[in-house]
Structures are given as C-alpha cells and as structure tokens.
Amino acid sequence: MRILLISPNTLIVPYPVYPIGLDYVAGAVSKEHEVHIADLNIISRDELEKTLAEFSPAIIGISCRNIDNTDASDPLYFIKEYKKLVSWIKSRSKTVIVCGGSGFTIMPEFVLAGVDADYGIVGEGERFALFVDAIKKGEDPTEISGVISQNSSKKQQPGPWHGEMVREFHSEAIHNQFYLETGGMLNLQSKRGCSFNCIYCPYPSIEGRKHRLVEPEKVAQMAVDLQAAGARYFFITDSAFNSDIDHSLAVAKAFKEKGVSIPWGGFFAPTRLPADYFATLADGGLNHVEFGTEALSDYMLRSYRKPFTVKDVFAAHQGALDAGLHVAHYFLLGGPGESKASIAETMDGIDKLKKTVIFCFAGIRIYPQTTLYHMAIEEKKITSETDLLQPVFYEADSISRDTIETLVRKKCDKRINWIIGSGGAVGASTVRKMHERGYYGPLWEYLIR
Ligand code: B12
Ligand code: SF4
Numbered sequence: 001m002r003i004l005l006i007s008p009n010t011l012i013v014p015y016p017v018y019p020i021g022l023d024y025v026a027g028a029v030s031k032e033h034e035v036h037i038a039d040l041n042i043i044s045r046d047e048l049e050k051t052l053a054e055f056s057p058a059i060i061g062i063s064c065r066n067i068d069n070t071d072a073s074d075p076l077y078f079i080k081e082y083k084k085l086v087s088w089i090k091s092r093s094k095t096v097i098v099c100g101g102s103g104f105t106i107m108p109e110f111v112l113a114g115v116d117a118d119y120g121i122v123g124e125g126e127r128f129a130l131f132v133d134a135i136k137k138g139e140d141p142t143e144i145s146g147v148i149s150q151n152s153s154k155k156q157q158p159g160p161w162h163g164e165m166v167r168e169f170h171s172e173a174i175h176n177q178f179y180l181e182t183g184g185m186l187n188l189q190s191k192r193g194c195s196f197n198c199i200y201c202p203y204p205s206i207e208g209r210k211h212r213l214v215e216p217e218k219v220a221q222m223a224v225d226l227q228a229a230g231a232r233y234f235f236i237t238d239s240a241f242n243s244d245i246d247h248s249l250a251v252a253k254a255f256k257e258k259g260v261s262i263p264w265g266g267f268f269a270p271t272r273l274p275a276d277y278f279a280t281l282a283d284g285g286l287n288h289v290e291f292g293t294e295a296l297s298d299y300m301l302r303s304y305r306k307p308f309t310v311k312d313v314f315a316a317h318q319g320a321l322d323a324g325l326h327v328a329h330y331f332l333l334g335g336p337g338e339s340k341a342s343i344a345e346t347m348d349g350i351d352k353l354k355k356t357v358i359f360c361f362a363g364i365r366i367y368p369q370t371t372l373y374h375m376a377i378e379e380k381k382i383t384s385e386t387d388l389l390q391p392v393f394y395e396a397d398s399i400s401r402d403t404i405e406t407l408v409r410k411k412c413d414k415r416i417n418w419i420i421g422s423g424g425a426v427g428a429s430t431v432r433k434m435h436e437r438g439y440y441g442p443l444w445e446y447l448i449r
Contacts, residue, residue: 001136003029004057004095006048007039007175008085009065011078013428015435015442016041018179020167020187020237021063021101025125027166029132035168039175045088052093059135060089060097061128064104064111068391072363072401073421075391078103082115090116096135100125106202106367108148110389122146123206124161124192157369160193160208167222171229182432184232184440188264190219190251194239196269196307198294199371200335200364200394203239213247220254227262233287233441236266240292243269245277252284263287265326265442270316271308278323288442289320293329296349297342304335305371310349321355326445328357333404335364336375338396343404347411357444358418362404363393417449 005026007019019039026035036055038048062082069076086097098119104111105122112120119141121127127146134141141147146158167189170176179186193208194201226234242248255264265288278286295301296310308316313329320327331350333343350358366376368388376382376394386392393401405420412418419427434443 001033001058001132002055003033003035003059003061003132004051004055005035005037005061005063006085007037007041007063007065008082009063009078010040011066011069011076012182012432013069013422013424014444015183015185015428015431016179017065018186019063019065019175020189021065021125022061023167023169024165025061025063025100025128027168028126028129028164030129033132037173037175039178040085042175042178049092052089052095057093057095059132060093060095062086062097062099062101062115062117064099064101064115067103067106067111067389068365069422070365070391071361071421072365072391072393073405074424077390079111079114079389086115086117098128098131100128102206105206106369107389110387112148112150114389116150119147119149122148123158124165126161126163126165127158157205160210160212162212165192165212165214169222169225169229171225176229180230180232181435183435183443184230185235185442186226186229186231187235187237188219188222188226189237190214190216190241191238191244191247194243196240196243197305197371198307199303199305199375200332200367202367202370205367205369207239211244211247213244216247216250216254217258219251220258220260223255223260223262223264224258227260232262234262234264235442236264238266240269241266242271242273242277245273249277249280252281252286255284260285263441265290267292268316269307270313270329272312273316273319275319278319278325282323282325286323286325288326288445289328291316291320291327291329294332295335295342295346296353297345300335300338300342300346303337304332313349314352317353317356326448327355328359328444329353331358331360332364333360333362333408334396334399334401335372335394336396338404339398340403340407343399343407347407350411355448356417357447357449360408360412360418360420362408362420363401366392366394415449417447419444419447 100121
C-alpha cells in the first residue's frame with residue numbers, strides 16, 4: 001500500500017522543528033509498503049495536490065503536534081488549520097485519514113472531532129503499523145488498542161509501547177534541507193517517558209511514566225547520522241533528559257566515543273545532581289541547558305509537586321555554569337496557591353540567577369489526565385463538560401493572571417534576557433533573520449545576561 005504522512009506544523013516560533021514523530025511512524029511500517037512524507041513547511045498546496053493525484057495513497061496520516069501555543073498572553077490555535085487541511089483532502093480524495101501525535105494524544109476524542117479525520121491513534125505512533133495491517137485486511141481498526149474513530153464510543157489509553165522503536169531517518173530527505181537552512185537543527189530522542197509527577201504536566205500521558213531507554217550507542221549512532229546529514233546542532237526531545245541520570249551520562253559518553261562534534265541541548269529538571277554531572281555532559285558536547293524550573297518559591301514547587309527545591313535549582317544552575325554551559329530557565333506562574341507573596345519570592349529569586357535567560361509564562365493550561373485538571377474540577381473552576389481544546393488556563397484563588405502578567409512585565413522592565421510567553425512574532429522574526437545570516441541552534445544564548 002502507499003502511505004502519505006503529512007506534517008502540517010508550519011509554526012516558526014521559537015523556530016521550525018523537524019517532524020521527528022513521523023520518522024518513527026514511518027519506521028514502524030513494514031517494508032512491503034511505500035511511505036512518503038509531506039512536510040508543509042516545504043510543500044505548497046499545489047505540490048500536495050500533485051502528490052495526492054500521482055502517489056494516490058491508500059492511507060494518509062496527519063501529525064497533530066500542536067493544538068495551540070499554550071501562551072495565555074498571545075494565544076494561537078491550530079486545530080482549525082488542521083480541519084481545513086482534512087476537508088481540503090476529503091474534497092479531492094476518498095483516502096482513509098488518520099491522525100496522531102503529541103497534541104492529539106493529550107485530548108484524542110476532542111482533536112479527532114475538531115479536525116474531522118476518520119481515525120485517530122492515541123499515544124505512540126508505532127501502533128500505526130497495526131492500523132495499516134487492519135486496513136489492508138479490511139478489518140475494523142478500532143479493534144486495535146489506542147485506535148479510535150468518531151463513531152467509536154470507547155475511550156482509549158493504550159499504555160506505553162514496549163515493542164521496537166525504529167527511526168527512519170534519511171539523510172537525503174528533501175525536508176531536511178529546510179531545517180538545515182533555518183537553524184541547522186535536527187532532533188534526537190534518547191528515551192521515552194517521564195517518571196516525575198508534576199501536577200500540570202501532560203508529558204507522562206503522552207509518553208508514559210516508565211522510562212523506555214534507547215541504548216546509548218544507538219542514540220550516538222543517530223547523532224552521527226544527523227551530523228553526517230549536515231546538522232550543526234541537535235536538540236534532545238526527551239521530556240527531561242536527566243530524569244534517568246545514569247542513562248543521560250552514558251549517552252553523553254557515547255557521543256564522545258563516537259566522535260559527535262556538533263553541540264546539542266535539551267530539557268532538564270534542576271534536581272540534585274552528581275558533582276561532575278554537567279562537566280561530563282559538556283565533555284560529550286552539551287551546550288544549552290533548558291531548565292524546567294517553574295517557580296523559586298518552595299511553597300509553589302511543592303504545590304506543583306516538582307522533584308526539587310529552590311536550593312537544588314541554584315545548585316544545578318551553578319553546576320551548569322561551572323561546566324561552561326549556556327543556561328535558561330522556564331517559569332510557569334499562577335498555579336494552585338500562587339499569591340503576590342510567592343510571585344515576589346520567585347521574582348527575587350530570578351534576580352539572583354546570574355548569566356541566564358528567563359522564559360516566563362503567566363497561566364498554566366489545563367490538560368485532561370493531569371492532577372491539575374482534577375483539582376480545577378474539584379475547585380469548580382471547570383466542569384467535566386468544559387471544552388479544553390480551546391486553551392483554558394488555571395486561575396489561582398488569590399491572584400489573577402492579569403495581575404501576574406503586570407507584575408512580571410514591571411519586574412522585567414526592558415531586560416533583554418527575559419522573554420514573556422513564546423516571544424511572539426518579533427522573537428520569531430529575529431530568530432529567522434539570524435538563521436538567514438548563518439547563525440545556528442536555538443540562539444537564546446545571545447540574550448544571556
Ligand atoms: C521537545 C519539545 C519542544 C522543543 C522542540 C525542539 C526540537 N528541535 O525539536 C521546543 C522547546 C523548541 C518546543 C517548542 C514548542 N512546543 Co514543544 N514539545 C516538545 C516535547 C517535549 C517533545 C516533542 C518531541 O519531539 N517528541 C519526540 C517525538 C518522537 O514524539 P512525537 O512527536 O510525539 O511523535 C510520536 C507520537 O506522538 C506519534 N505521532 C506523531 N505524529 C504522528 C502521526 C500519526 C499519523 C500517528 C498515528 C502518530 C504520530 O508517533 C511518534 C512516535 O511515538 C513535547 C512534549 C512531549 N513529551 O511530547 C512538547 C509539545 C509537543 N510542545 C508543545 C508546544 C505547545 C510547543 C510550542 C508551541 C511552545 C511555544 N509556545 O513556543 C512550541 C512550538 C514549536 C514549533 N515550531 O512547532 C505541546 C503541544 C500541545 C499543545 N498544547 O498544543 C507539547 C505536547 C508540550 C505540552 N505543552 O504539553 N517543543
Ligand atoms: S519533570 Fe518535566 S516532563 Fe516530567 S512531569 Fe515534571 S514537568 Fe513534566
């Protein structure tokens with residue numbers, strides 16, 4: 001059968017991201033089928049129309065990575081775009097349309113209805129192979145765990161995938177060039193799952209709580225392949241790279257042994273870490289550390305059930321600086337128990353974090369399947385009927401989101417190393433211009449103060 005996989009993600013904030021999810025979906029499909037990836041960052045509607053006519057796929061898979069930009073101060077919403085794409089395809093072809101992806105998995109039934117596809121595959125894309133077999137045999141694919149249709153009434157959480165995870169990366173794929181020219185960045189996964197329990201976070205519902213580790217040598221081989229394909233930087237897409245300390249150290253050592261020479265970055269939790277942790281990672285090429293810090297008030301960190309304290313944050317920050325790394329911290333303000341006092345504590349703490357960039361979000365998006373969702377229902381802030389596809393943000397009892405944003409903007413003043421929200425169109429245009437001039441990587445290091 002011929003299978004067309006579409007990445008409709010044309011968002012360029014903070015920069016365009018390579019559609020790695022589709023490499024895994026393609027890697028799961030048996031070699032008897034022909035798979036083609038259409039990345040709408042490089043393919044026009046006319047070209048897509050030509051592909052539909054000439055390739056004539058039996059199945060079209062659409063990757064729904066982003067529902068919205070989770071930015072209360074400058075909201076963007078993508079489901080309508082995906083729906084337009086689906087109805088555009090339906091007006092030209094009778095092909096089976098199935099969607100999947102991280103955004104889809106957060107709210108499968110709502111996204112499926114929102115985009116009006118025929119089927120959706122919840123969770124990891126490796127189940128797409130079973131879906132393809134069912135369609136080929138004329139069987140009902142909703143019998144497969146994790147597959148839903150608009151008519152099926154079952155709610156499906158299939159659990160983590162324990163089979164093989166094969167990434168089909170082709171150095172000659174035409175969409176690579178776009179990412180190589182807009183930041184030189186390709187991406188890489190070293191494991192799936194996050195074992196922490198932060199109350200607002202949907203990542204464990206996307207990837208599971210139990211880590212599934214990729215052998216360090218295999219991760220390093222993929223890094224070598226990305227480098228050979230022209231990558232000048234890679235981002236590790238793991239929910240938190242250091243949630244398995246030993247594995248992250250082994251991966252960095254494997255990079256060094258295999259001769260990976262391009263810089264890389266990833267998300268980290270500022271937990272208590274071994275003394276030489278960042279030095280070992282830096283030796284393996286780590287260049288940028290993005291800490292999911294969220295607050296510098298122990299009260300708020302406990303409220304979020306973060307696996308660290310304020311003291312740990314400062315120790316991790318110093319450890320990364322001592323290893324010569326670029327450091328950024330993300331803050332997420334306005335959760336349960338937030339008050340003027342806790343905001344002031346966090347703002348004062350930020351003042352003490354030297355040589356860093358601050359990404360500050362006021363307002364926490366409520367996602368189903370999270371503790372925050374159940375709290376918001378119990379506190380009667382939402383009901384089980386609330387449409388969460390349209391971004392809904394948690395409102396703390398004693399401080400509004402507007403007040404938080406005003407306080408943050410006042411504190412930020414014109415400080416260049418503070419970015420409030422996603423950085424918006426201005427940030428994206430600066431990044432684009434720098435990429436055009438040949439700068440590569442995430443670029444926030446130029447804002448460090
Ligand atoms: C790493 C990451 C980033 C990095 C990416 C760096 C890079 N160079 O790649 C950075 C920090 C830049 C980033 C930015 C943003 N991100 Co982000 N990011 C992630 C993260 C942690 C991992 C994504 C990833 O690559 N995973 C690895 C790949 C292999 O997994 P995958 O894409 O999910 O694909 C698997 C399955 O989903 C499935 N699948 C995928 N496609 C398809 C298609 C079909 C047909 C099928 C069947 C299956 C399938 O199969 C794959 C293998 O199992 C996720 C959270 C998470 N844990 O998933 C958030 C996440 C995707 N990001 C999110 C958001 C919102 C954003 C931003 C909009 C934030 C902002 N305001 O700037 C931007 C958008 C950037 C862009 N241009 O699109 C949201 C999306 C949900 C939502 N609310 O819309 C997520 C889910 C986090 C969250 N808040 O919950 N992000
Ligand atoms: S450490 Fe990060 S990815 Fe893991 S649950 Fe907490 S916020 Fe989510």
